[in-house]
Amino acid sequence: xxxxxxxxxxxxxxxxxxxxxxxxxxxxxxxxxxxxxxxxxxxxxxxxxxxxxxxxxxxxxxxxxxxxxxxxxxxxxxxxxxxxxxxxxxxxxxxxxxxxxxxxxxxxxxxxxxxxxxxxxxxxxxxxxxxxxxxxxxxxxxxxxxxxxxxxxxxxxxxxxxxxxxxxxxxxxxxxxxxxxxxxxxxxxxxxxxxxxxxxxxxxxxxxxxxxxxxxxxxxxxxxxxxxxxxxxxxxxxxxxxxxxxxxxxxxxxxxxxxxxxxxxxxxxxxxxxxxxxxxxxxxxxxxxxxxxxxxxxxxxxxxxxxxxxxxxxxxxxxxxxxxxxxxxxxxxxxxxxxxxxxxxxxxxxxxxxxxxxxxxxxxxxxxxxxxxxxxxxxxxxxxxxxxxxxxxxxxxxxxxxxxxxxxxxxxxxxxxxxxxxxxxxxxxxxxxxxxxxxxxxxxxxxxxxxxxxxxxxxxxxxxxxxxxxxxxxxxxxxxxxxxxxxxxxxxxxxxxxxxxxxxxxxxxxxxxxxxx
Numbered sequence: 001x002x003x004x005x006x007x008x009x010x011x012x013x014x015x016x017x018x019x020x021x022x023x024x025x026x027x028x029x030x031x032x033x034x035x036x037x038x039x040x041x042x043x044x045x046x047x048x049x050x051x052x053x054x055x056x057x058x059x060x061x062x063x064x065x066x067x068x069x070x071x072x073x074x075x076x077x078x079x080x081x082x083x084x085x086x087x088x089x090x091x092x093x094x095x096x097x098x099x100x101x102x103x104x105x106x107x108x109x110x111x112x113x114x115x116x117x118x119x120x121x122x123x124x125x126x127x128x129x130x131x132x133x134x135x136x137x138x139x140x141x142x143x144x145x146x147x148x149x150x151x152x153x154x155x156x157x158x159x160x161x162x163x164x165x166x167x168x169x170x171x172x173x174x175x176x177x178x179x180x181x182x183x184x185x186x187x188x189x190x191x192x193x194x195x196x197x198x199x200x201x202x203x204x205x206x207x208x209x210x211x212x213x214x215x216x217x218x219x220x221x222x223x224x225x226x227x228x229x230x231x232x233x234x235x236x237x238x239x240x241x242x243x244x245x246x247x248x249x250x251x252x253x254x255x256x257x258x259x260x261x262x263x264x265x266x267x268x269x270x271x272x273x274x275x276x277x278x279x280x281x282x283x284x285x286x287x288x289x290x291x292x293x294x295x296x297x298x299x300x301x302x303x304x305x306x307x308x309x310x311x312x313x314x315x316x317x318x319x320x321x322x323x324x325x326x327x328x329x330x331x332x333x334x335x336x337x338x339x340x341x342x343x344x345x346x347x348x349x350x351x352x353x354x355x356x357x358x359x360x361x362x363x364x365x366x367x368x369x370x371x372x373x374x375x376x377x378x379x380x381x382x383x384x385x386x387x388x389x390x391x392x393x394x395x396x397x398x399x400x401x402x403x404x405x406x407x408x409x410x411x412x413x414x415x416x417x418x419x420x421x422x423x424x425x426x427x428x429x430x431x432x433x434x435x436x437x438x439x440x441x442x443x444x445x446x447x448x449x450x451x452x453x454x455x456x457x458x459x460x461x462x463x464x465x466x467x468x469x470x471x472x473x474x475x476x477x478x479x480x481x482x483x484x485x486x487x488x489x490x491x492x493x494x495x496x497x498x499x500x501x502x503x504x505x506x507x508x509x510x511x512x513x514x515x516x517x
Contacts, residue, residue, distance in 0.1 A: 029068035029121065033150035036064035040143040057139040061146055062128040065121070068149070072121040079114060081501045088113075088159055088223065103220045107157045111502035112287055115357060116156045116280060119364050122488065123276050124149045127269045130372065130481050133379065134267070141182055145269070147174040152277055156284065161210055161220040164288075168245075168281060169203055172196055175270070175278065183265040184378075191265035198258035202248030209241025225293055232296050239297030242290050249282030250338045252305075253312030263331035268375030271327065275334050275371060276364035283338070283360050286345050287353075292510050298346065305346045310439045312339030317446035321453065326374045326384040329454055330367065333410060336443055337363050337418075343440055344425035352428020353507050358499055359421025362409070362492060366418055369406040369485040373399070376478060377458075380471075386454075391463030395471035400459050402474070402482050409489050411451040412444060417492035 039060050080089060088108030095105035109117065127145060134141070151171045158164040172195075180192035214220055217228050230238065248255045259279075263271050291298055316336035323329045337359065344356030376399060377392075378384055393400040409416035412423075422444060429437045474482070492499065 029071050029153050030150055032064040032068045032071070033146045033153070036060050036146040037143055037150075040139045040146065057142045058128060058131045061131065061142040062125060064146065065124040065128050065149065068153075069121040069125055072118050075109075075114075076118070079109070079502070081111065081504065091159065101162075102214075102218055103162045104160055105163045106159045106221070107154075108159045109157060111504070111506045112284070112357065113156050115361060115499060115502055116277075116284055117153065119280070119361055120149060120152045120156065120277055122484070123272070123364065123368060126368065126481055126484055127272060129477065130269055130272075130375075132477055133375070133475075133481075134269075141178070144174045144178045145273075148178075148273060152281075155281060159222045161213070161222055161225065161289070163220075164222075165203070165206060165210055168285075169200070171278065171281075172199055175273070178270045179262060179266050182267045182270070184267060187261070188265040191261040194258040195262040198251075198255065199248055202255065203245045205241045206245035209238050212241070213238055222288070228293075230294065235294040235297040236300065239290055239294040239301060242285065242294075243301070246282040246285035246290065247308075249285070250279055250342060251282070251335065252339055252342060253308050253315060253335075256312065256316070256335050259335060260328060260331050263334075263371075264325065264327050268371055268378070271330075271371040271374075272368045275330075275367035279334065279338055280360050280364060283341060283345065283356065286342070287357070287510070291345065291353075292513050295513055299348070302346045302348070306343060306433070306436050309339045309342045309346075310436065310443075312336070313343070313440060313443035314446070317443050317450065320450040321446070324386050326377065326386060326458075327371070329386075329450070330370045330374060333370075333447070333450065334363070334367050336447060337367075340422070340440060340443055341425060343436065344428050347425075347428035347432040348511065349428040349431045350507055350511050351424045351431065353510060354500060354503050355421050355424025355426075355428055357421075357503055357507075358492075358496070359418065359425060361499065362417035362421045362489070365485055365489050365492070366406055366409045366416075369402070369482060369489070370410060372478075372481055372485075373403050373406065376474065386457050388464060389458045390461035391459075393459045394463050396473045398474045398479070402486060403459065404455060405486060406489065407451050407455045409493070411448040415490070415493045417489050419493060420496050 040057055075090070088110055091106065091108035093104045093106040097103045097105075124145065128142075131142065131145070148171060151167050151174070155164060155167040155171070158167060176192050176196045179195060180189055183189075183191060210220065212234075213225070216230070216234060217225060219225065248258075251259050259274070262274060266274060313336050316332045316339065320329050320332040320336065323332060341356040341359045341363075344352040344359065347353070374384060377389065381388065405416075409418050412418045426437060426441060426444070429440055
């Protein structure tokens with residue numbers, strides 16, 4: 001019987017050949033995930049009944065995610081940045097429910113969806129590399145990661161509202177299992193229940209909204225809906241229904257409680273996926289549905305959005321300074337950044353919206369790295385309480401340098417990716433409302449305070465050898481995990497045109513449809 005490496009090489013060749021004939025990027029990347037799931041749950045056995053070891057499952061996941069990434073990068077070369085957003089590129093229909101229901105399982109890309117598609121493809125290979133750091137990993141864990149990646153790809157590329165909702169909600173299942181089975185502490189069951197119930201409750205309003213929207217328009221095609229003029233009363237009602245789903249997912253204040261529990265109790269990779277990708281589904285929902293479909297309602301409710309977001313930015317920033325748990329600090333920081341970018345989305349300016357999208361991408365990179373930093377320390381010392389740490393630079397200099405870079409990025413230091421997004425968001429807010437700008441800028445200042453405070457508390461000071469005694473710097477595989485995130489964090493802080501070229505026309509169309517004041 002061939003060994004696992006030979007089988008994986010054969011799989012890679014088969015998939016490459018299959019992709020050559022398929023052509024559509026969503027199908028090709030999705031099939032990579034399905035291949036991985038198939039081999040996770042039907043592992044080959046030799047004559048003695050022995051199946052693959054854990055490393056083989058991790059190799060399957062990594063290879064599938066790298067193949068999907070390669071397909072996405074190949075697509076970037078063919079993606080046109082000068083095409084009308086209403087004409088989604090690479091459109092394809094997999095399932096047509098007509099005449100039973102005027103709905104299709106269809107997929108396509110514009111510049112906005114393509115950004116989140118590529119972010120998904122970049123994050124998951126890093127997660128699969130990090131799987132090697134987990135002791136006694138089960139093949140079910142790899143299968144969960146493949147399932148989440150598949151559903152995220154389908155969510156970001158769906159051009160039908162009904163199927164977007166199906167994929168959007170289906171992500172709850174593997175993430176619920178991941179937190180409940182592979183969480184780090186005894187509260188993991190409570191955290192998984194919080195995550196599931198909060199997000200499901202919010203999404204039920206969206207489901208009712210979809211039913212009403214279909215009753216009005218007789219279609220769930222996003223392209224058709226973008227050309228439909230809803231009356232004011234319908235916009236107000238539908239906007240509120242969709243708002244509940246996306247506000248919980250981001251999460252906006254006061255719907256943020258579930259995120260703290262989920263982050264703290266999740267395994268490190270679970271926290272990375274939550275912060276870098278799942279929260280972005282909320283922002284993507286505002287961009288894809290709330291802003292372009294319901295412009296009158298978006299303007300009408302913008303004062304409420306600004307109020308909630310400002311409270312979220314300032315409250316989360318102040319709460320961050322008060323925390324003593326490493327993970328809760330990063331979780332509160334994520335809430336503050338996500339509420340800040342919501343202010344950019346509802347500034348109704350090109351700079352604000354582009355800055356919010358850029359900040360979502362930057363936050364996906366930086367928050368992933370910070371949660372991996374937490375994981376590195378937790379794996380060595382099995383504690384996330386700050387009182388046990390100090391003077392880490394004396395024994396982990398490489399880790400300290402990497403942690404320093406991402407601390408700077410988190411506080412929006414120039415030449416890092418967060419700086420570009422935060423600056424544009426603040427410019428957009430300034431053009432819309434100077435009072436909101438002053439309060440939002442307070443959150444940015446607080447971000448610098450708690451970032452520097454956290455770094456000084458952990459890295460400098462007296463080495464507490466009575467509390468922690470397993471001192472070893474980053475392993476090679478840990479450096480490999482951090483390296484792509486570090487490169488991307490620096491690259492997008494210096495070279496921004498690759499993203500803004502993708503966003504130029506889609507954002508122009510959102511602004512022109514909505515909010516010329």
